[in-house]
Amino acid sequence: MGKRTKAAIQAAILAALMGLLAWHTISWHIDGTHKELFDAIGNSTWDTAKGVFYNLGLMAATGVLLGMFSEKITDLFGYEVKKIDHFGDQEETPAVADLTARREAALAEQAAERAEEQVVEPVR
Amino acid sequence: MIAFPEIPGVEIPILLLVFMGFTVGIVGGFIGVGGGFLVTPALIVLGFPANFAVGTDTTHIAGKSIIATLRHSQLGNVDLKLGLIMAISAVAGAEGGVRFIDWLEARGLDEKVVLAASLILMTAIGFLTFRETMAARKRMNELKAAGKAIPRDETTSGLAKKLQSITMWPMIWLPTSRVSVSFWTVSVIGGFTGFLSGFFGVGGGFIRVPAMIYLLGMPSLIAVGTDLFSIIVSSGYATVRHGMSHNVVVLAAFIMIFGAAIGAQIGALGTAYVRGPAIRLLLVVAVTFGAASAAVKLADVLTNESLVVLDIASKIIMFGGMATLVSLIMGLVGLALLSRRRGAAPSWAEALVVAS
Numbered sequence: 001m002g003k004r005t006k007a008a009i010q011a012a013i014l015a016a017l018m019g020l021l022a023w024h025t026i027s028w029h030i031d032g033t034h035k036e037l038f039d040a041i042g043n044s045t046w047d048t049a050k051g052v053f054y055n056l057g058l059m060a061a062t063g064v065l066l067g068m069f070s071e072k073i074t075d076l077f078g079y080e081v082k083k084i085d086h087f088g089d090q091e092e093t094p095a096v097a098d099l100t101a102r103r104e105a106a107l108a109e110q111a112a113e114r115a116e117e118q119v120v121e122p123v124r
Numbered sequence: 125m126i127a128f129p130e131i132p133g134v135e136i137p138i139l140l141l142v143f144m145g146f147t148v149g150i151v152g153g154f155i156g157v158g159g160g161f162l163v164t165p166a167l168i169v170l171g172f173p174a175n176f177a178v179g180t181d182t183t184h185i186a187g188k189s190i191i192a193t194l195r196h197s198q199l200g201n202v203d204l205k206l207g208l209i210m211a212i213s214a215v216a217g218a219e220g221g222v223r224f225i226d227w228l229e230a231r232g233l234d235e236k237v238v239l240a241a242s243l244i245l246m247t248a249i250g251f252l253t254f255r256e257t258m259a260a261r262k263r264m265n266e267l268k269a270a271g272k273a274i275p276r277d278e279t280t281s282g283l284a285k286k287l288q289s290i291t292m293w294p295m296i297w298l299p300t301s302r303v304s305v306s307f308w309t310v311s312v313i314g315g316f317t318g319f320l321s322g323f324f325g326v327g328g329g330f331i332r333v334p335a336m337i338y339l340l341g342m343p344s345l346i347a348v349g350t351d352l353f354s355i356i357v358s359s360g361y362a363t364v365r366h367g368m369s370h371n372v373v374v375l376a377a378f379i380m381i382f383g384a385a386i387g388a389q390i391g392a393l394g395t396a397y398v399r400g401p402a403i404r405l406l407l408v409v410a411v412t413f414g415a416a417s418a419a420v421k422l423a424d425v426l427t428n429e430s431l432v433v434l435d436i437a438s439k440i441i442m443f444g445g446m447a448t449l450v451s452l453i454m455g456l457v458g459l460a461l462l463s464r465r466r467g468a469a470p471s472w473a474e475a476l477v478v479a480s
Contacts, residue, residue, distance in 0.1 A: 052364050059190075086346060088276050
């Protein structure tokens with residue numbers, strides 16, 4: 001399956017879930033359930049928790065679904081989102097050069113040790 | 125038009141709510157602030173009582189920040205470890221700030237003093253950030269003149285290095301930001317910025333983003349993404365608190381978040397086209413509008429809310445702020461796209477946009 005096809009299927013699933021969430025929110029607004037939840041806050045601990053965490057849950061679910069949907073849409077359009085290179089040439093180059101020098105020094109040291117062993121072995 | 129049974133008599137066009145979410149989504153996604161300084165007054169103008177405006181806006185910010193953070197994490201702009209420590213300490217600090225101001229007000233502290241202090245704080249943040257950003261821009265231009273590559277970000281403040289040299293156990297390594305810092309330094313900065321935002325009632329982003337850049341030494345783009353992640357936690361907590369106080373109209377927040385979803389994509393993706401100083405300059409513009417708003421509020425309190433001209437001024441600042449910030453962000457992104465097509469940015473914008 002191609003990357004775009006996969007993105008299209010995922011976007012369609014997320015859009016369907018968003019539709020369900022929107023349908024739920026609108027129907028609860030129309031039938032007065034939102035108002036009931038709102039009015040019940042403060043009546044008891046359970047009613048307060050229900051009202052308050054419903055708000056938080058709805059926002060979190062909407063945020064996650066819309067965020068993921070947006071990602072899939074950009075994938076679908078072929079817009080490539082790359083990680084930003086925050087440090088660029090500033091530190092990477094010296095660090096890599098430094099590591100290369102260290103690696104070369106370690107390899108030279110190993111080679112010298114091996115050569116020394118080869119020289120010592122016949123004497124044993 | 126939509127009516128809200130929680131606030132009888134208030135009717136708002138749905139598209140206007142979506143548009144407000146859209147504008148604040150762009151601004152928040154780009155400079156890493158919640159955007160309460162724009163949406164809260166706008167909701168009040170549309171007829172929301174102040175407590176409902178704050179609670180509903182905070183609830184919408186919680187959802188919007190998730191959307192922007194997801195995109196910023198794709199861009200590598202989110203330092204999760206730092207964001208979590210900052211968020212927890214900022215929430216604790218904000219709670220302390222709110223309780224402290226309640227305690228002071230119960231003992232006769234004048235609202236004017238708090239407003240004046242808030243105005244001074246925002247003006248100072250704006251001025252210092254502007255001065256430093258111009259110095260950083262100058263240094264980047266000098267690098268270019270010397271034939272060297274312009275880095276993605278540059279700061280001239282030495283404060284971060286001093287704070288990083290505090291090696292109190294436990295030390296934490298932040299690979300995304302490439303910063304090694306004491307846990308206590310991060311906690312104190314997070315707690316202090318949270319305390320200030322709770323005390324003054326201004327958004328944490330205004331204070332936290334510059335604090336992450338200048339006190340912790342983080343690149344501006346990572347500060348933006350990390351702050352948005354922190355906002356998820358802090359505004360989530362505020363959503364619970366406001367919900368308990370009957371301040372949230374959840375449907376209005378739900379409608380706004382659809383506009384914010386589109387705006388946040390533009391804002392967050394826009395950061396991929398700019399350099400650190402551009403973000404900081406936009407932050408200065410936002411802080412300036414925040415300071416202007418605080419100044420008008422202070423004048424309103426000083427004149428016992430008797431001058432109509434102040435009411436008009438607050439509306440001009442709010443809508444002017446929205447329009448200016450969105451235009452500047454879109455302008456910068458447009459300039460970057462144009463520069464990419466031409467292969468080079470204009471010389472005055474080389475330190476602001478990424479042309480390659």
